[in-house]
Amino acid sequence: MASGGLQLLGFVLAFIGWIGIIISAALPQWKMSSYAGDNIVTAQAIYEGLWMSCVMQSTGQMQCKVYDSLLKLEGSLQATRALMVAGILLGLIAIFVAVTGMKCMKCMEDDEVKKMRMAVFGGVIFLIAGFAVLVATSWYGHRVARDFYNPFTPVNTRFEFGQALFIGWAAASLTILGGAFLCCSCPRRETSYPPTRAYPKSAPSAGKDYV
Numbered sequence: 001m002a003s004g005g006l007q008l009l010g011f012v013l014a015f016i017g018w019i020g021i022i023i024s025a026a027l028p029q030w031k032m033s034s035y036a037g038d039n040i041v042t043a044q045a046i047y048e049g050l051w052m053s054c055v056m057q058s059t060g061q062m063q064c065k066v067y068d069s070l071l072k073l074e075g076s077l078q079a080t081r082a083l084m085v086a087g088i089l090l091g092l093i094a095i096f097v098a099v100t101g102m103k104c105m106k107c108m109e110d111d112e113v114k115k116m117r118m119a120v121f122g123g124v125i126f127l128i129a130g131f132a133v134l135v136a137t138s139w140y141g142h143r144v145a146r147d148f149y150n151p152f153t154p155v156n157t158r159f160e161f162g163q164a165l166f167i168g169w170a171a172a173s174l175t176i177l178g179g180a181f182l183c184c185s186c187p188r189r190e191t192s193y194p195p196t197r198a199y200p201k202s203a204p205s206a207g208k209d210y211v
Helices: 002-026 075-100 112-149 163-184
Strands: 031-033 044-048 052-057 062-066 159-161
Touching: 002 075, 002 112, 002 163, 075 112, 075 163, 112 159, 112 163
Parallel strands: none
Antiparallel strands: 031 044, 031 159, 044 052, 052 062
C-alpha cells in the first residue's frame, strides 16, 4: 500500500509539472523590461517569450506579435524552443506509460512485475522531460542575467526574469520530483532460496534382542 501511495503521489506531481511546462512554454513573459537604474518607463511594459513579443500599455491593453521568421531568431532561442517542445512531448509519453503501470489501473494485472516496471519507466521519462525543461529555463535565465549585467547593453533594452520563467523552473522541479517518486516504486527483488531437500527418515530396525 505504501508503494502505491508513493506511486500515485509521484504521478500527480509529475502531471501537475507537465501542465506547468505547457503553460510556461505558451506564455510570452519569459523576460520583461527592466525598470532598474535610469530606465523608468511606466507607460508600457515589454515582454518577450519563445514565440512572440508583447507590449502592455498602462491601460491594461496588450498587443502581441509573433516572431516573423525562424531563421532570424538566435540559435539559443531556437534551442530553448526545441528543449521545451521535447519536454512536453516526453511528458505526454510518460503519462501514457506511467498510467499503464499504475496499481489502480486494470491493465497488465496478470504480471505485477511488468506493471511496476512500466510505472518506473514512465518515471524515468518524466525525469528526462524535467531535466530538459530545467536546462532550457536555466539557459534562458542565464542569458537574461548576462545581458542585464553587461555594461555594453543599453539601459533601455535591459530585461529581467519574467513570470513564465519562474513557472518553468517550478514545473521542471515538480516533474523531476514526481518522476523520482515513480522510480522509487520499483519492486524489490525477493531473495529466493532453494527448496530444502526432504530426507527420508530411517525406519527403526525390527531386529531381535539377543541376551
